Amino acid sequence: MKRILVIHGPNLDLLGKREPKIYGRVTLAGVNKLLKKLAKTHKVSVEIFQSNHEGEIVSKIGGAKKGSVSAIVINPAAYTHTSVAIRDAIAAVRIPTVEVHLSNIYSREAFRHQSLVAPVASGQISGFGEKSYELGFLAALGLL
Numbered sequence: 001m002k003r004i005l006v007i008h009g010p011n012l013d014l015l016g017k018r019e020p021k022i023y024g025r026v027t028l029a030g031v032n033k034l035l036k037k038l039a040k041t042h043k044v045s046v047e048i049f050q051s052n053h054e055g056e057i058v059s060k061i062g063g064a065k066k067g068s069v070s071a072i073v074i075n076p077a078a079y080t081h082t083s084v085a086i087r088d089a090i091a092a093v094r095i096p097t098v099e100v101h102l103s104n105i106y107s108r109e110a111f112r113h114q115s116l117v118a119p120v121a122s123g124q125i126s127g128f129g130e131k132s133y134e135l136g137f138l139a140a141l142g143l144l
């Protein structure tokens with residue numbers, strides 16, 4: 001069975017608990033439930049990982065090859081705009097990767113307009129709330 005790795009970056013564990021005007025009322029548990037349901041429907045396995053630490057995310061991506069991951073869906077959160085390390089890890093593993101964002105990063109502050117991850121991702125989905133994850137997961141299935 002093909003395996004999709006979903007990575008949630010820093011502070012996404014706070015989803016639904018703060019900033020509802022930007023990120024809505026959905027919780028990370030709610031997003032994960034949706035992803036597990038999608039995986040079941042499409043007969044793939046899903047591994048879900050959240051970390052507030054850049055190095056842990058880098059190691060998770062690096063270990064994906066050994067764990068026979070077929071595609072990665074990642075919301076790098078604030079690291080989207082700062083992390084050369086996460087970008088390099090994605091480029092190095094050569095596993096098709098879809099970048100997702102709940103909010104439209106291009107309609108927000110200027111510092112969010114640049115993604116260091118986008119050039120090494122297969123594509124990016126931004127601005128559809130919880131649905132961004134669903135669209136990202138479906139895009140990843142299309143890359144398997």
Ligand code: CA2
Pocket residue numbers: 010011012014015016017018019023075076077078079080100101102103104105112
């Ligand atoms: O829109 C997205 O998904 C982001 O990746 C979310 C990041 C932000 O830094 C990116 O620019 C865009 C922030 C994730 C933290 O989410 C929170 C949720 C609730 C309360 C506080 C933060």
